[in-house]
Amino acid sequence: MEPTLPPQPPPDVPAPPPGPEAEKSWNRMTSILLLGGICLLILTPFVLSRPPFKARKNAxxxxASQNIRQVHIALLNFESEYGAFPDASTIPVVQSRTGTTLSLGNSSSNELFRQMFASVARTESIFWAKTAGSPRKPDHQLGSHTLTKGECGFTYIAGLSSSSDPFAPVAMAPVIPGTWEFDPKPFDGMAIILHVNGTSKFEPIDKNGHVMTGGMSIFDPRQPYWRGKGPDIKWPE
Incomplete structure (x- = not known):
């Protein structure tokens, strides 16, 4: 004998209201989801604003990366007025047009970068990177104190412009003054390199202190972007 099923309600009859236990379960779930949403809204901006762990450990x-990109903007602005990035040839033009009393010269990156304060630069901060030779941030005293010793951290390659080979390095840190070698200590074994085309990135420093590309130091005159002529390297004071 087949079992007799209980009578089923017609399909158009509304479902019975949930019982007390179902209502409690639904309320608990709603509270959990609401609390989770509030936590997510609070924590998301904090998480997104934090740099990666390694960057937090050594800022x-x-x-340095942020500043060197600003250096490139200043170089382009300077070139728009004087036809090239700062070098020995632009000194008399800058002096003639601006009447600046700044001490301009061609023996260091400090001196060449100083030309930009006569026209397009307004802060020393963009020329700073924390290196062995520039451990403290600039004091922001301009005039005769503009980019004094220790206030510039970037080595500079003079004689370039935006029409130079786009892959030619134009500024970098932390270079050991008087050498082609980089100091591996400030940036955890890496060097920051700015190219003529505005790209900048960190490159590894090898065991001999060199940043290599194509099996050669980036400063090697055999690099195609130097076109057989060694770079005119200006180290910071």
């Missing part, structure tokens, strides 16, 4: 490379 100096991050600041």
């Amino acid at each position: 100096d490379p991050v600041e």
